[in-house]
Amino acid sequence: MARRRNSVTIRDVAEDAGVSLQTVSRVINDEPNVRPQMRNRVQSSIDKLGYVPSIAAQRMSGSRSYLILAINDRERTLADWRERQGTDWVDQMLLGGTLTCQKHGYRMIVELVDTHADHVERELGATVAALQPDGVILTPPHSENPQITRLLAERNIPFARIGSVEEGPGIRLTMSDAEAAHAATSRLIELGHRTIAMIGGPTNYSLSGWRIDGWKQAMEEHDLPTDGLCERGDFGFASGAQAARKLLDRHPDLTAIIGSSDQMTLAALEVLRDRGMDVPKDISLISFDNTPIVRFTQPPFTAVDQPIAETVSIAVEHLINAAKAPPVRNVIDVPAQLVERASTGPAPQSR
Template sequence: MPQSTRSSESAPTLAEVARRAGVSTATASRVLNRSARVSAELAARVESAAHDLAYVRRRAPSTRDTGVVAVVVFADPLQYHVDAFHVRLLSGLRRALPGADRELAVFTVPRRSRRAPLVRYLCGGHADGVLLVGPWGDIALARLLHAAGVPVVSLGRPPEPGAVAFVDADNLTGARDAVQRLCASGHRSVATVAGPPDTAVGADRLAGYHQVVRQARPTVRPAVAYGDFSSASGEHAMHRLLDQRPDLDAVFVASDQMAAGALRALRRRGLRVPEDVAVIGFDDAPVAARSRPGLTTVRQPVEELGSRALELLLQNPVRGESVVLPTRLVPRASG
């Protein structure tokens, strides 16, 4: 979405939208409220102006809470239903709900989908606050929510510093701890299966890997392949790494779901874990304890992330406010 050209932090007005579109304020109001038919060309001009200025019809002041907190999860719906992270997160959110008179409204939104209906709902006075979960991309949605006076918190570091309050795990330190364990164990060809580099969590865990490997050079040889946090992508990435680096003896995988796929690839290549290749994951998802061998991993406190994010949201946080929770290495048999 295009960025606003406004130099002020104040919310744009209907009159400004009308001036930008070259129409009267009454006409702009009719277009945005859909209260009268206008030409397609004129409607497009007004809607484009409102989009560019991040104009949102302000909700009327309310004397009572709606009792609803909106949770917007940016993920493919199929992945949302199979990823234990979301189950654990919602558990933490529900435990933190203050009293029985509040409810969660959960929306799953593919990353590349059109968001206009969602924006109209979230900015229309239907929720007391919005929690953004996952790789939500550009900051346009957060800007629209701020302009509409809707409290918003990101679960995960936002794509632009200071754009929105957030709660996150210390992904950088967690990744460093995992890779340092592999290097300290004497491994000399340490690769990583990284998450999408255009997401904060993928970038932070990859940065932690690179920091440790750079410190260990020239004794440790790096290699990187990318996945999308799914099990299938971890399996494919592991095969690519083994093709590139036959002498590979350790791998840090940026999620336990991808690590489960990596373990399958190693078994299919006839390689033993940890005797031939040591493996460490990230998340401490249920699949880590079920794996054979048990998966050494980095635990992030998912339930606490949810509860702390909801607490912050209900305090009407300021932009840039943040809570970063520590991670912990959980040793098992894989590495």
């Protein structure tokens, strides 16, 4: 009776090929110190038996773990999951990271870490020691936490910093936050809007400042005012509602709002409806993130689509190649796109 494919072990391959377990491991890991004749013999046994290498088999050589570790913010991620708000940051991370890892015979593991905890070094240190990842992906705000980046650098673990441009160790990646905010603002100006407000994100995320900078630059290029037209939130719904109320109280003539997250922009929509304002007839809205929920709002939101999956995929590629490629010095910027839907239209005076 033929052996089931998933029951074939590295030991079976070694016995069939008449070689040691270490030799099979070196072939699986594509290491250079294997004679071509021996490599062909082992590969023939792998093909004949239908052997699929496991992580344990790949790790036998001791040089690589074949694991990429992605670190995400515990507090925010758990809040999003528990409240089921429709955010898909982790989903997009998994989409880009998992597929790219699989292409190279790797696996990606996501861990949640509280970036503000006093014990962050101990917690992350224990995780790294247990998993021994070949690379680590840091997402905001972890990517700008010196405790975390210092720990990884001291342990010589390659890592990627998404949403960080500060000099220092690690591969730096951004998603065109300033450029995307500039493009969104410029599009509203093309539609005749002159009083355009910005609901920015929290100060502990550099990308929040970049988006405000992009909005401000576009406004200044057209000699439009920005004073009193920016309020910050924490990316959450309640803070977005508070910011929208302040902006509307201060500027009753407001004709457009850009929100630095879908949740804050959804809150702004609710505030506008409470005040009897129609979107986009009276005021236009643009959000950041382009999570699934904004396609089903009424009206569907024009949104900046963040290339999370593509960015994580690029990070994984660089981490896997880190051992044989020179370190990446420049910031890798992955372009975002503005997806236009029904929440934007001509400014009221332009109709």
